[in-house]
Amino acid sequence: xxxxxxxxxxxxxxxxxxxxxxxxxxxxxxxxxxxxxxxxxxxxxxxxxxxxxxxxxxxxxxxxxxxxxxxxxxxxxxxxxxxxxxxxxxxxxxxxxxxxxxxxxxxxxxxxxxxxxxxxxxxxxxxxxxxxxxxxxxxxxxxxxxxxxxxxxxxxxxxxxxxxxxxxxxxxxxxxxxxxxxxxxxxxxxxxxxxxxxxxxxxxxxxxxxxxxxxxxx
Amino acid sequence: xxxxxxxxxxxxxxxxxxxxxxxxxxxxxxxxxxxxxxxxxxxxxxxxxxxxxxxxxxxxxxxxxxxxxxxxxxxxxxxxxxxxxxxxxxxxxxxxxxxxxxxxxxxxxxxxxxxxxxxxxxxxxxxxxxxxxxxxxxxxxxxxxxxxxxxxxxxxxxxxxxxxxxxxxxxxxxxxxxxxxxxxxxxxxxxxxxxxxxxxxxxxxxxxxxxxxxxxxxxxxxxxxxxxxxxxxxxxxxxxxxxxxxxxxxxxxxxxxxxxxxxxxxxxxxxxxxxxxxxxxxxxxxxxxxxxxxxxxxxxxxxxxxxxxxxxxxxxxxxxxxxxxxxxxxxxxxxxxxxxxxxxxxxxxxxxxxxxxxxxxxxxxxxxxxxxxxxxxxxxxxxxxxxxxxxxxxxxxxxxxxxxxxxxxxxxxxxxxxxxxxxxxxxxxxxxxxxxxxxxxxxxxxxxxxxxxxxxxxxxxxxxxxxxxxxxxxxxxxxxxxxxxxxxxxxxxxxxxxxxxxxxxxxxxxxxxxxxxxxxxxxxxxxxxxxxxxxxxxxxxxxxxxxxx
Numbered sequence: 168x169x170x171x172x173x174x175x176x177x178x179x180x181x182x183x184x185x186x187x188x189x190x191x192x193x194x195x196x197x198x199x200x201x202x203x204x205x206x207x208x209x210x211x212x213x214x215x216x217x218x219x220x221x222x223x224x225x226x227x228x229x230x231x232x233x234x235x236x237x238x239x240x241x242x243x244x245x246x247x248x249x250x251x252x253x254x255x256x257x258x259x260x261x262x263x264x265x266x267x268x269x270x271x272x273x274x275x276x277x278x279x280x281x282x283x284x285x286x287x288x289x290x291x292x293x294x295x296x297x298x299x300x301x302x303x304x305x306x307x308x309x310x311x312x313x314x315x316x317x318x319x320x321x322x323x324x325x326x327x328x329x330x331x332x333x334x335x336x337x338x339x340x341x342x343x344x345x346x347x348x349x350x351x352x353x354x355x356x357x358x359x360x361x362x363x364x365x366x367x368x369x370x371x372x373x374x375x376x377x378x379x380x381x382x383x384x385x
Numbered sequence: 386x387x388x389x390x391x392x393x394x395x396x397x398x399x400x401x402x403x404x405x406x407x408x409x410x411x412x413x414x415x416x417x418x419x420x421x422x423x424x425x426x427x428x429x430x431x432x433x434x435x436x437x438x439x440x441x442x443x444x445x446x447x448x449x450x451x452x453x454x455x456x457x458x459x460x461x462x463x464x465x466x467x468x469x470x471x472x473x474x475x476x477x478x479x480x481x482x483x484x485x486x487x488x489x490x491x492x493x494x495x496x497x498x499x500x501x502x503x504x505x506x507x508x509x510x511x512x513x514x515x516x517x518x519x520x521x522x523x524x525x526x527x528x529x530x531x532x533x534x535x536x537x538x539x540x541x542x543x544x545x546x547x548x549x550x551x552x553x554x555x556x557x558x559x560x561x562x563x564x565x566x567x568x569x570x571x572x573x574x575x576x577x578x579x580x581x582x583x584x585x586x587x588x589x590x591x592x593x594x595x596x597x598x599x600x601x602x603x604x605x606x607x608x609x610x611x612x613x614x615x616x617x618x619x620x621x622x623x624x625x626x627x628x629x630x631x632x633x634x635x636x637x638x639x640x641x642x643x644x645x646x647x648x649x650x651x652x653x654x655x656x657x658x659x660x661x662x663x664x665x666x667x668x669x670x671x672x673x674x675x676x677x678x679x680x681x682x683x684x685x686x687x688x689x690x691x692x693x694x695x696x697x698x699x700x701x702x703x704x705x706x707x708x709x710x711x712x713x714x715x716x717x718x719x720x721x722x723x724x725x726x727x728x729x730x731x732x733x734x735x736x737x738x739x740x741x742x743x744x745x746x747x748x749x750x751x752x753x754x755x756x757x758x759x760x761x762x763x764x765x766x767x768x769x770x771x772x773x774x775x776x777x778x779x780x781x782x783x784x785x786x787x788x789x790x791x792x793x794x795x796x797x798x799x800x801x802x803x804x805x806x807x808x809x810x811x812x813x814x815x816x817x818x819x820x821x822x823x824x825x826x827x828x829x830x831x832x833x834x835x836x837x838x839x840x841x842x843x844x845x846x847x848x849x850x851x852x853x854x855x856x857x858x859x860x861x862x863x864x865x866x867x868x869x870x871x872x873x874x875x876x877x878x879x880x881x882x883x884x885x886x887x888x889x890x891x892x893x894x895x896x897x898x899x900x901x902x903x904x905x906x907x908x909x910x911x912x913x914x915x916x917x918x919x920x921x922x923x924x925x926x927x928x929x930x931x932x933x934x
Contacts, residue, residue, distance in 0.1 A: 364588025
């Protein structure tokens, strides 16, 4: 008869950086199916609505904000900066993504160093094209002296993009998507279920759809 | 000595198969204990539209391993879309609801043997299943148009609810497919288009597949079967109860189920005269394999050596496309429209078998799925950052999708066994999935991929792409349609259970879930799991009445 060893609390068996950005391996019936295969803890626990810095230093906060501003740039619509993606990432690292904290610290330092050595100023002070040049080097693994053996710069950049996108488009209760900036940008009206869902007329465009922030879309 | 509680039946798992068994057996007066891994979530617990919230709600301790062949390195992760909660994965299902075509019960006879595949006929046919399909459709309240699918199986009775309404993406799909000479029709869905029984009509709020239904409009065992079973007073439903061993008693009968009380972290044991395993095609063989004994060194009921083998997931091919008007894909259900013209097997296409094609807005129904997943194959892997990416995001309201759900061929080497190296949080060996695609699967997927892109063009797409392509190097590691690992058949050496889903080896052991499917068919499996459970329950009750159990 099998003896069942009972261990302590649940452990996180894997980290985002060791995986592909999204599983490219399979698709299945279910809109969330691949999201399902991402590590669990991308949702945040307590304090997620606070905008106090929990993990980043002041300069790291400024740097991450600048990077996210290039991942989803601001144009006629809000971008990652207006959506508060840096706050989302700060809270993610404080809680469920805590395992990634050290990687973030060393990777951010390396990115600022790269900006300094290329252009002589901190990343946040660069012009947009210069920032993109640095990020392209991170994305393609061209950065010299990458400090982490745990994750490559490509993997780190993928994770940063994922975090930024989630911060932009997840429910505002997770600390990003401030003022529905992300949903307004992409034209998603927000969770309509509590407001009565959609009528058959709305589903074929014969009636306007009211967003959860009170405007109307087609 | 403390008197041991003994039940008539212990059902392990409360999804489509187990939920119906629980309902039917309690209705017949049997005392049933049901063990379910994970919590008892109710409608009020289901988050609406919150993609992150719903992902973290279900199966937080799920951990699996996968490798393509027995000689490859194993990856650890979450590969299957399952919900460990009362009601099982049906709690988060999309609700597509199909009867299999008659030929899909007889694939070996229809096609003949295929090298590398373990094709088999089901030990029953469509006519035997037909009344149980009908019962399942009326109990679960399926919406559809009975006359609409000229390629579907014959049916004696219509659907209990009218078909689902249209959305713009579905209209465009219908227009495109008609232009190509196909015959679109509303997808039959187990979702109320009007109040049905005690359940509300759907509000079409959009957060459907992957979410628990906050109003019970989608038919699940949680909303349909289990409340009725609880009402009999004969059901002892035990959530947070993870079965890890079925013990074997004297005379070769299963004696008890040992399980972990996940809340109190204590081992418990429950005794029953019959044991029904319904833990899906991964959980079921995994539990049998963990139940080793002197009589069954390779796992309970595994004299055939087939427990865990012939794992099937279906092939799912999907195309996304952008149209010139709001598609309203984020409203309504996962799918509203389908064609079945491409379903019948035609070896002239270069492969056998086929499947249904639908208008389906996955994986892009909600913003994160669109941004993180649908983008994968966009413009041959465009960067996920910068102005171009933001332009992609702004196409969200105009994105539509089409998908094909295809019959994959069973292969004995595609299997589940216990991973000897990786344990879960409870110290149990995790399932090890060994799975890759049969060449027929890959040829079929490539052919349907082209058809989907043609449909996108005919529907007026401005740009179209295939987010994820399954190839020999990138086989499916998991799915949501888990089938095949305890196949049913008449020959005890070539199957695990008989035509009544009763173990060939252990007379009081029954398996009632997708595991028993000998082949996977080109339709979603849930209605067939439900109907088969009604069929088995009927047999169980009539045998019991005869005193033959």
